[in-house]
Amino acid sequence: MEYSEDTEHIQCNYNNIQELLRVELKKSPERYSKPIYILPDIDDNVECQLEQELLNESKCNTENRIILIPYRLENSHWIGILIELQAAKQIIRAEYIDPVNRSSFVPDRLQKQLAKVYPSAVLQTKDLLKHNDRTHSAKLTIKNLLAAVENDQRPEMRQPYVNIPDGNETSTYSAESKSLHWQQSENTISKDGNDYRLAGLEQQLKNGLEKLNIPDVSLIPQKIQKIEVRIKKYDDERRIDDIEKEEKHLRELQELQKISELIYSESISRIPNKDNESNVNRTDKQGLASSSNIIALEKNKRLLHLNELREDFAAMPPCAEKSILELLEHFEQKLLENDPYSQEQNSVIEMLSKLNDQIKKQDLLSKEIQASLQNLNIAVNSGNMSSSVDILHDLKKKIRPLNVQDIQRLVSKAKKAAELIRDKDIILLVGETGSGKSTTIQFLAGSEMKDVQVEIEPGKFLDHITPIGLVKNPGLNNVTSSPFHKSETRYITPVTIQLKDILDSHETDVITLCDAPGFSDTAGVEVDIANSVGVIEALKRTKSVKILALSSYQSLGDRGEGIQRLAHILINMMHKIDDRLDAIIYAFTKYPEKKNINAVLTDIKNQKVNKDRFLRSDTAFVTVLSDMIDKTEGNGYKIDPIHGDRKILIKKLKRTKGIQYPKEVFQFSMSRETRTSIGNHVEKDKSSIICAMKHKNNELMIYYLNDLKTLHDLTKQSFVREAYESSIRWISDNINEYCTRIKRKFNRVLTSQDRLGEDDIREYKAAVEYLQHIQILKEHLGSFLLSPETLMQNIISKLCERSCALNKEDLYNPLVGVYLNNLRMLRNSFKELEIYYRNSCKEFDKRFYLLVQSARELILTNNFKQIAEIILSISSKV
Ligand SMILES: Nc1nc2c(ncn2[C@@H]2O[C@H](COP(=O)(O)OP(=O)(O)O)[C@@H](O)[C@H]2O)c(=O)[nH]1
Ligand SMILES: [Mg+2]
Secondary structure, eight states, X not given: OOOOHHHHHHOTTOSOHHHHHHHXXXXXXXXXXXXXXXXXXXXXXXXXXHHHHHHHHHHHOOSSEEXXXXXXXXXXXXXXXXXXXXXXXXXXXXXXXXXXXXXXXXXXXXXXXXXXXXXXXXXXXXXXXXXXXGGGHHHHHHHHHHHHHHHTTOGGGOOOXXXXXXXXXXXXXXXXXXXXXXXXXXXXXXXXXXXXXXXXXXXXXXXXXXXXXXXXXXGHHHHHHHHHHHHHHHHHHTXXXXXXXXXXXXXXXXXXXXXXXXXXXXXXXXXXXXXGOTTOOTTSHHHHXXXXXXXXXXXXXXXXXXXXXXXXXXXSOSXXXXXXXXXXXXXXXXXXXXXXOOTTHHHHHHHXXXXXXXXXXXXXXXHHHHHHHHHHHHHHHTTXXXXXXXXXXXXXXXXXXXXXXXXXXXXXXXXXXXXXHTTOEEEEEEOOTTSSHHHHHHHHTTOEEEEEEEEEETTEXXXXXXXXXXXXXXXXXXXXXXXXXXXXXXXXXXXXXXXXXXXXXXXXXXXXXEEOOOTTSSSOHHHHHHIIIIIHHHHHTSSEEEEEEEEEGGGOOTTOHHHHHHXXXXXXXXXXXXXXXXXXXXXXXXXXXXXXXXXXXXXXXXXXXXTOHHHHTOHHHXXXXXXXXXXXXXXOEEEOTTTOOHHHHHHHHHHSOOBSOHHHHBOOXXXXXXXXXXXXXXXXXXXXXXXXXHTTOHHHXXXXXXXXXHHHHHHOOHHHHHHHHHHHHHHHHHHHXXXXXXXXXXXXXXXXXXXXXXHHHHHHHHHHHHHHHGGXXXXXXXXXXXXXXXXXXXXXXXXXXXXXXXXXXXXXOHHHHHHHHHHHHHHHHOGGGHHHHHHHHHHHHHHHHHHHHHHHHHHHTTOHHHHHHHHHHHHHHO
């Protein structure tokens, strides 16, 4: 809509934007399908004016409508707000439009006031007309609000907004709009507004991350920082266009950051406190809400996992592994969207049949794999998505035992962490998966913790302790824990705590706690490899290391099996543990309040260990158990993340002297199972290379060579290097043999009395082209790789030989004709032979000319017999 100059005549100084808007809207009321209400101009200086005006409006109006709000900030900086409602209190969109470039306006106050009247509303920023000069903001706000109302008429232009449908739609939307609405409400029809709002926010976050190509939410702050630095630089260089571009990007990132914070606080604030729920009815609404919140956080992790999956298969050439990942992505996405009905059933069936073909072609079909494929077919055809996902994961492990990309990601994270803890005094948390390492870090870092019930299956709940409130320490963003029995921490994560925040304000010291995945644990082969290469390297570069070893009551076991496992973790990662005991502090998780730890441990030692020869001979176990008993005299430190006093443990940690030369102490060798997995993976790579070579699939061959090389670079295992080198030798021998065979056959025909056939040349040309294509293996094969010139040189040298031999023959020898004919055919197929062809022709031309000359001379001497012979030979050549 064009903003008419009439408007400007009514109020030149824009003191009454409400009136100006009204005049504009009256001009074409037919354009708007909903009533539009304009609130009086609101002044930011007047306390709660927005809230009051919204409240008044909501009392008067209850129908589907749009509310426009002119809002004046300081210094006559105007912004516009648009709220679209469906029925009384259901927000379809709430937007604020700031028309000033590089404005520092933060909408917190607006959001708070808005939320008081419409608790589920999330104020979104919308970008329309902008100007650097704030004095234009009133005029632009009018234009922008009018344009934003117009958006209502074109729903396809909308961003995905949080929407709370009520199932009884009375919307006056256009047909298009209705269909959009219907799609959105399908998944959420039975959910309450808050759940829907959270799901909507997550969807927005996901879309935003995808649009901006950001793999991980935690990267947003860094990106914002980088852009701000760039803007400052461009500002100094007066690069206005670049500044505008960067600012647009910055706004989008800030928006995403805001959404992710909202998701976090929203999820956390809705977690009910177990303590307040005496007689918890485990199926009550609150309980369900808490479960759904933890599950919502879980969902975020799954979104990130999906992104990794996409990245992984995008980097692969077509092959069975890629098809498995594509199918996994499809089903996991569907499960995440909770959309059990796949409209793409036909394309899934096609993908399955492609996977079947690829498995056969890649010689991967074993009995086991065949059985998995059959099960997969059944699961897919019966629409059982979660079972399809399980079978696909299993199938993937069978054909590719390791996820090398995942190891790369974990090691690179360990390397980043290594930089953060280089030359620092750190405290490493050690314990089995589930012993409470991540929770303890949250607790020690000062997070407020709450006990919640998480529904893992309908009607089944697990206790879980989780932090609540906004994350104050950014390091904690990566310290996640979950009640699900799986390893949540997959890489080392340092968290630095300012002691002034925990002890007292005079403290200037900091401590750095490191959350690490379980060593020799159930976290998986990939984590085990990353631990042995990345994490240990990171520890070796620190200045000193103290160990906070956690032992959980849940895994204690009758004979102290949990402590035995903990002892083995410690001994596996440290050289000469007896000399390092001073640097180990023990803490105990999940112990009943009344249990005396020292008594429990002493009893295990006296009654179980001392009486069992086998246990007694496990010196590592006995050493650690005795040390624990010594250090828990008078009871040990029980961690109570909710009510416990963190200062006691922090002071103890501070007092303890760390291991001073970590380089000499830390070691870690991966488990035997891990080695076996690497061995299996390497064998698969080798046989896949052979198969790819058979099909002349160079892309796939390079993929497996890269895989072997990366695996060797990561693990430095000599058997992986040997496999890589032997594959290279095998490939180069194979290429050499192939070329020798082709050359031999070609040379035989070339020197025979038979002419070269079309097929001979085609075959030779195919070999030259094959050598050209296979040059992509150069980075692996280096000088072992034959170049296509070898085959060209062979032709030339064989032709030269022929030509020399024929020079000694008479011109009328039939082999000369065969030679010239072969030469012509070869030159037609190989442009490289053009020069040789011309030179060779010239030589024969000269010989022919000389022959003709000699006939002329003989004619003059009437030597008819010789003349006849020459003419005969000339005619046979013409
Ligand atoms: N009751 C209780 N539960 C805990 C404690 N520490 C951790 N948990 C719970 O145990 C589960 C696993 O904890 P987590 O910190 O992820 O263990 P990690 O694998 O060692 O990092 C989560 O559900 C936690 O809420 C504790 O001290 N007491
Ligand atoms: Mg953990």
